[in-house]
Amino acid sequence: DQQVKQNSPSLSVQEGRISILNCDYTNSMFDYFLWYKKYPAEGPTFLISISSIKDKNEDGRFTVFLNKSAKHLSLHIVPSQPGDSAVYFCAAKRAGSQGNLIFGKGTKLSVKP
Amino acid sequence: EPEVTQTPSHQVTQMGQEVILRCVPISNHLYFYWYRQILGQKVEFLVSFYNNEISEKSEIFDDQFSVERPDGSNFTLKIRSTKLEDSAMYFCASILNRALDHEQYFGPGTRLTVT
Numbered sequence: 252d253q254q255v256k257q258n259s260p261s262l263s264v265q266e267g268r269i270s271i272l273n274c275d276y277t278n279s280m281f282d283y284f285l286w287y288k289k290y291p292a293e294g295p296t297f298l299i300s301i302s303s304i305k306d307k308n309e310d311g312r313f314t315v316f317l318n319k320s321a322k323h324l325s326l327h328i329v330p331s332q333p334g335d336s337a338v339y340f341c342a343a344k345r346a347g348s349q350g351n352l353i354f355g356k357g358t359k360l361s362v363k364p
Numbered sequence: 365e366p367e368v369t370q371t372p373s374h375q376v377t378q379m380g381q382e383v384i385l386r387c388v389p390i391s392n393h394l395y396f397y398w399y400r401q402i403l404g405q406k407v408e409f410l411v412s413f414y415n416n417e418i419s420e421k422s423e424i425f426d427d428q429f430s431v432e433r434p435d436g437s438n439f440t441l442k443i444r445s446t447k448l449e450d451s452a453m454y455f456c457a458s459i460l461n462r463a464l465d466h467e468q469y470f471g472p473g474t475r476l477t478v479t
Contacts, residue, residue: 255406283466294368294455294470295407340407342466349420350397350465354407 254278255343257355266364270328274341274355277322281353282346284317286326289338289357298339299326331362366390368471370456376477377446385441385474387456396439397457397468398431400424407455413439414462446478 256275264270276284282303287295301308301315301324308315314327328335341355369388377383389396398410411421413431430442439458443450453475457468 285466287470292472294457294472296470297467300466342407344466349412349414350395350459350462350468351409351412351420351422352399352407352466352468353409356406 253355255341255353255355257341257358259358260356261359261361263361263363264331266333266362267330270326270331270335270360270362272326272328272339272341272358272360274324274326275322276324276341276343278343278345278353279322280345280347281343283344284315284324285342285344285352286313286315287340287342287354289340295340328360331360333362333364336360336362368456368458368469370454370471370474372474373472374475374477376479379448379478380445383443383446383476385443385454385456385476387439387441387458387471388437389439389456389458390460390469391437393458393460393469395419395459395462395465396431396433398441399455399457399470400452401455401473402449402452410441443476446476448478451476451478 285300286298288298289295317324338357338359340357342352371386396413401407410425412419428444453473455473456471
């Protein structure tokens, strides 16, 4: 039961260019969508979120776009830096849940100098 | 910066044994969570805990699992009789208030290996 899907297991980008990570979901009851970043031997770290009532949220180099009609969200990182190399998890929270985050499988981003 | 800590970092146990995984959430946080990640798979929610009660649990969190906040700082996950398929990374997370329950602070995880 994959309610949150990240179809690209990996992505390689040149430093300074844009990284675009994609995520699809199936459940219309999600009210928040998140991106978490994970380095090896560490837990996931919250990066950015977007409410289901918005279509864009920006925080510095990171922007998340939500297309509700397509049930699709994306994370843009501009410009990409080598320190951004990590696994990025898309996650969603269902309205009314007690903080139960549903994660995708992750996309491993490699930013090459 | 305050952080969630977890001990041990790696636990090896034999099938059928009981294990207790320990977490120290951020000190003023009130809501606590356990997740697990089986190798190569996605992070999965196990349980949420608030005010000394389970507020939500997943299908994974069966009678073999229990959680406890035995004192003001620790939050534990107990697996009564471990199975091979319990081998995974277990992450603890916490938040201050429910309005921000999508922005959870995760610990570094405990790798549980059941042999």
